[in-house]
Amino acid sequence: MTVPDRSGFEALFAPRGVIVAGASTHPGKFGFVALHNILRNGYPGKVFATNREGGEVLGVPCATSIDDLPDGEADLVFVCTPAGANPDLLRACAKKGVRAAFVTSAGYGEAGEEGRRAEADLVALAGELGMLLAGPNGQGVVSTPASLCAQIVAPYPPAGRIGIASQSGNFVSSFMNYAVQTGVGVSRAVSAGNAAATTVPDYLDFYAEDPETAVGLAYVESIPDGRAFYERVKGVVERKPLVVLKGGATAGGQQAAASHTGALATDDRLFDGMCRQAGVTRAATVEEAFEAAATFATQPLPKGPRTVVVTTAGGWGVVTADAITRSSLELAPLPDDLRAAIDQKLPPRWSRNNPIDLAGGETRDTIPEVLELVASHPDVDAVIYLGLGIQSNQARTMRTGPYYPDHGLERIVDFHERQDRRYAEAAAAVSEATGKPVLTATELAVAMPDNPGPAAVRESGRLCYAASNRAVTALDHLWRHARWRQRRGL
Amino acid sequence: MPTLSEAESKARLAAHGVPVLDERVAGTADEAVGAAHELGFPVVAKLCGDAIAHKTERGLVRLNLGDGEAVRSAATDLLAAARPEDGAVGVLVAPQVRATRELIAGLNLDPQFGLTVMLGIGGVLAEALGDVAFRLVPLTRTDAEEMLDDLATQALLGAFRGEPPVDREAVVDVLLGLAGLAEADPSVRSVDLNPLMIVEGRPVAVDALVEVAP
CATH class of the missing domain: 3.40.50.720 (NAD(P)-binding Rossmann-like Domain)
Known part of the structure; x- marks a missing residue:
C-alpha cells in the first residue's frame, strides 16, 4: 500500500x-x-x-x-x-x-x-x-476551512474541528447532520466510496497532521488488511484521538455488511481488542460516535477519573452517579475543604456530598461560584453540570402566555434567561480556566434547542448533552483515551 | 497443521516463562510408576506424542491416579491405545492439581490481523460466557495488563472461595510469554493453553498444544 x-x-x-x-x-x-x-x-x-x-x-x-x-x-x-x-x-x-x-x-x-x-x-x-x-x-467531500461542499447530498456542517472519513457516504451525512443539530462543527469530511486508491486510514493519517482537525471520526465496515489498519490507526491515535464506529459487530450485521461492501466477517472481540491496543475510541452507535468526537473536539482531556456532579435536582444526580459508577470514571468523594467552601455558599440542606445537589438553595451567583470551586479543586478531574435551562423553560411559558409582559413577568423572564446564559458561559469559562472538562447535560438541548441555556452552550462551541448518561459516556471515552496515553508515556 | 507433543509444547512455552507443572515423560508403564513416586500422588497420566492433538476426545487422559497400581494400569492402557499414525508416544505423568478457577489463553493466527494473543475465563462455562480479550502480537506489558482489565468477570480474579486473588502480574507474564514464543519462533501458528489453572492464585498451564507451520 x-x-x-x-x-x-x-x-x-x-x-x-x-x-x-x-x-x-x-x-x-x-x-x-x-x-x-x-x-x-x-x-x-x-x-x-x-x-x-x-x-x-x-x-x-x-x-x-x-x-x-x-x-x-x-x-x-x-x-x-x-x-x-x-x-x-x-x-x-x-x-x-x-x-x-x-x-x-x-x-x-x-x-x-x-x-x-x-x-x-x-x-x-x-x-x-x-x-x-x-x-x-x-x-x-466537505472542507469547511475552504467553504467547500462538493457532494451529491445536502448536509453542510458548521465549521469545527472534527475530521470525518467513512466507508459509507450516508454516515458522513449522519455525522454532519448531528453537527448541524448540535452546532459542534466539522473540519473535513469525506466519503471514501470504494476506497480504491485512498482508504479511510489514508484520510485519517492526513487529519492527524491537519492543523484544522482535532479528532478523527470514522465509520468502517470492511477491513481487508487488519494488520495494516492497526498499524495505521495506532500511528494516528498517537497524534490525535480517533473515534471509530464499526459496522458488522454482530453476526446479523456481518451478513448485512457482506452484501453491502463485500466485507469479510471478523470476530468482533478481536476488532475490539485491536481498538483498545491502538487507543482507538470505539463507539457502539452513530450518536455515541459523534458525541465522543464532539467532546474530544471541544473539551480538554481529563487528567484522571475523579468526576463530580453538580445538579440543581436530586434525582438527576442519583441517576448520573449510577452511570458514572458503571463507567471507568470515579464518583469522587467530596474533599473536606471543598465541602466547607460550598457550605459558605449554600443553606445546609444541600447534599454535602458528590453529587452536589444544590437542593434549591442557590441564589443569583451560586451556580457559577460552585462550578468554579469544584473545577478548581486539585482532587477533581472533571465536572458534569445538570439543571441548565430550567429557569428559561419557565420563562418561555411566561413569555408565550397571555399575562406577559405584565404582572412583573417581563422582568423575571429577562432574569431567568440571563441566568441560564450565565451558567452556560460559566461552565465553559471554568473549563478553560482550569483545563478540565466541564460538561452540561439537559434534555432541553433537543426538546427546546432555542432555550438560552443550551443555546449559550452551543455558542460557546461546546456540546450540550441531551442526557446525563450521554455526557458520562462521552467523558468515559475521554478518560479511557487519556489513560491510554498516560500509560504509554504519550 | 502439525502439532507438537504436550511435553514439547510445554518445554517451548516454559522457555518463555509460562509456568508449567513438574512433569515426566515415561516410555513404559514401569517408568510411569517410578515417575509418579517421584512426583507424589495423586497424579495424572496422558498419552503424549507429536501427532496427538485431541487427547480428551480419544480418552487419553487419566485423572486422580492415587497409587502405583493405578498408574501402572493407566499407563498400560494408554500405551495400548496408541495408533500407528500417532508416531512415537510416551506417557506424560504430572501431579494432579486442584483449582476452582480456570483461565484459557493462547495464540491464534487471524487471516486479517495476523498473530493474536487471547485470554479468557475458562472452565466448563467458558464457551457460554464468551468472556475473552484479544490483542495483536507484539504486545507490551501495558497491553497485557489491559487484557486482564478487559475481562468482564473481574469478581473471579479477586479473592475467591478462600483462595487468594489471581496474581495478575503472573498472568501478564503468561501472555507476554506467548507473544515472546511467537516472536522468537516464526513457525508457531497457534498455542492453546486450556486450562490455565489458577493454583493458590498463580496460573499454571496444565495442558498445552503448539501448532507449527508444516
Missing part, C-alpha cells in the same frame, strides 16, 4: 479551483446537485464545469472538453461522468494541473468483474498521473 502524498490531500480539501465534470441541467442529477452545492455553500475559488452539450448550468458556462479550460486554475475535479469516460477525463485534467479527483461514478468495484478491472485501471492511471483518487462510488 502506498500512502498518497500530502499535496493530493491539499488539492482535495483546499483546492484553488474545482471542475465539475459531467455538469447537468437536470436538477435531479448528480452533475447538477454537486455544482449546486459547491456554489450554494459559498466556495470562494473558481468553479468550472464540463459536459458534452456545452451551454450553462447555474450560470456556470460548460466547456465540452477539459482541454478548453485554463491551465493551472483548478486543483480538484469532481467527477460525475460515466465510468467509461473517466480515464480520458483524468488524463486531460492532469494536463491542466489537477492533482485530485473525487469520483462519484458507479460501475466500479461494486459492479462485478468488469467493474473491478475498470477500478484497478483507474487506480493505476491516477498513480501514473500523480493524482489523488478519492472514491469511486463516493458521495463527496
